[in-house]
Amino acid sequence: MTDILNALTLLANFLIIPGLTYGSQLALGALGVTLVYGVLRFSNFAQGETMAFGAMITILVTWGLQSIGVSIKPLPTALIAIPIGITVTAILTLAIDKVVYRYHRERRANPVIFLIVSIGVMFFMGGLIRFIIGPGDQIFFDGTRFILKAQEFKEMTGLNEGLSLKMTQAVTIAIALIIVTAMFWFLNHTRTGKSMRAYSDNEDLALLSGIDPDRVVMVTWIIVAALATVGGTLYGLDKSFKPFVYMQLLLPIFASAIVGGVGNPVGAIAGGYVIAFSELILTFAYKKVLLYLGPDNLELDSLIQFLGTDYKIAVSFIILVIVLVIKPTGLFSGKTI
């Protein structure tokens, strides 16, 4: 029995909790991608940098708050800085839309043109971020680091294996849950949400019904900015803030959106967790787990690992290819927002 508990603790500590956290971060990013795709009909490659930008503003505000002594211990101060981060990011995305995307939208440009334009926007934002905060690591976490320490857990339960739960992990999962619920409520129960869905479903019909397209576009960008800022800040809190890392996040985020079916919010969230858990499950070494669960005299020389951790990023690629070959419309096809 103890062996089983030990094995489960081990899995929870190294797979389940990190997987849920990482999955939530990916889901927030993928929701943003999916929303832009559903309403504005293009793949927004600038999503990663939008996350970095939102996180950067939040960090700057956090530093300001810290310097005047504001703190909400045990929670990180960054949480109260997020609304300002969202506001500034929303202003930036709206400005970029006005200067860049609107021109192409008015001419009903091909989605490929939008995609390429968004790559340009990505480079612009990347430069802006590096110009303001620099390319280095930034630390902005404060508050209590752990809710449960591995050592404390061992003493509490008497097990061999420890289970640690970081404050940032709990905060990430909780906030992602709140944001996602709020967004579904907004899309399904408010007038603006419904008009967004109508616009996404059939643009011309929506226009004929008197829906104001500018308003729909504006609301979409504000929501995208909010999702990006929250996702980016949570990732930065939990791991570390470094502009380049957000560009690397782009691949798993797009993989998540595509696995779930682009344009489908439920799919984006499911996709986020599918990608996160696949990355972890395939690169995890199961030696100790098998030692606990197997017969007592079991001896293992290898680590029982499917893929080296170097191949973590390749897992998203593999899943992307498999999905595109077997079920190009994604797991939750058919219904967009």
Add this chain to the structure above:
Amino acid sequence: MNKKIIGGIVVVLIAIAYFVLQAPQEETADKTTNEVKLAVVLGFTGPAESLAESMARGAELAMKEVSASQLLLGGSSVSNVRADSTCVDASAAAAAAERVISADKVDAIIGALCSGATISILQNVAMPKGVMMFSPSATSPALSTLEDNDLFFRTSPSDARQGQVIAELLQEKGIKSIAMTYTNNDYGKGLADAIQSNYEAAGGKVTINAAHEDGKGDYSAEVAALSQAGGEILMVVGYLDQGGKGIIQSSLDAGAFSNFFLPDAMIGESLVKAIGPDLDGSIGTVPGTDSKGAEIYAELATKDGFTAGPYSPEAYDAAALTLLAMQAANSADSNAAKAKVFEVANAPGTKILPGELAKGLQILKDGGDIDYVGATAVELIGAGESAGSYREILVKDGKNTTVRYR
């Protein structure tokens, strides 16, 4: 119309910014005949950037000292130019070295910081151009056997030696098994292999020897694999500002390891500051001596306004040896100077400590012989590398403290 004007303004602004940024590089002063010019090519950006500044100041301190003495090659002054070799980008390193040799016409290079960058500069630039290169901190064992036309020297020991020292230390501490992760480059792989072969020969067990990439946001998957392999201590052959820090942070977060072994590139103030009290009790090694030279050097550095960090004394010695060899050869030409490096570095001769470079120059000028001791008790062996003595580090109360020298 309006858009065009704004577009035009943006283009003009970009053009202005471009020229403003370019300007400093164009001011490459013409070299006067009575001047010896050295390039300090170190990794000012990248995973070991926190070490570079103190190293560069060390090398420049030696140059200033020689310059002030007015004794080098009939009163030549020494000037220097800094260039960024990065640490991970081999082509950027070669380009930086190419620039200082072609545009700045330097006589020798002090650098580079990391082994990969050093190998790249040596093979692509220094050897074809016939310029002497003296690294304070490249420690890859590969550099001992690499073809170098005798142009390459280092005041740092080879990691083959550090591997031995670490294996001995682990034995003495009674540590029977280690998990090891290394940064995926020439330095990391070289040192990890040296540790593994020495430690296993001494009867220890390496449960896992896995690479990690620098510059990632998340190392939890790497740490999960390391923790499954198990081991009494985690050997982190990485960089203190990069993956090494990430691995340690992640291990502590997951409760995977609580004791760490920190080889030379993990020793620095920035790491203990970033990790905090959890790092207490970790052990490490970094090249260093308890010689009188080290003390004198630390004082000289303080007087000059900087702290002598890791590899800073080695940088001072590298610059000093380069200039002393030029004096002995009576020429700033690399091919003449390279033959004299062993002569000035090793016995017999008058012992020269830091701050006594003028004395050394005078003896050489008079045709005498010197044995440069310097800040690190330099004794060159083999293909021109330091024999290597190490400082055993224990992290205690948030500080790197010295246990003893070995």
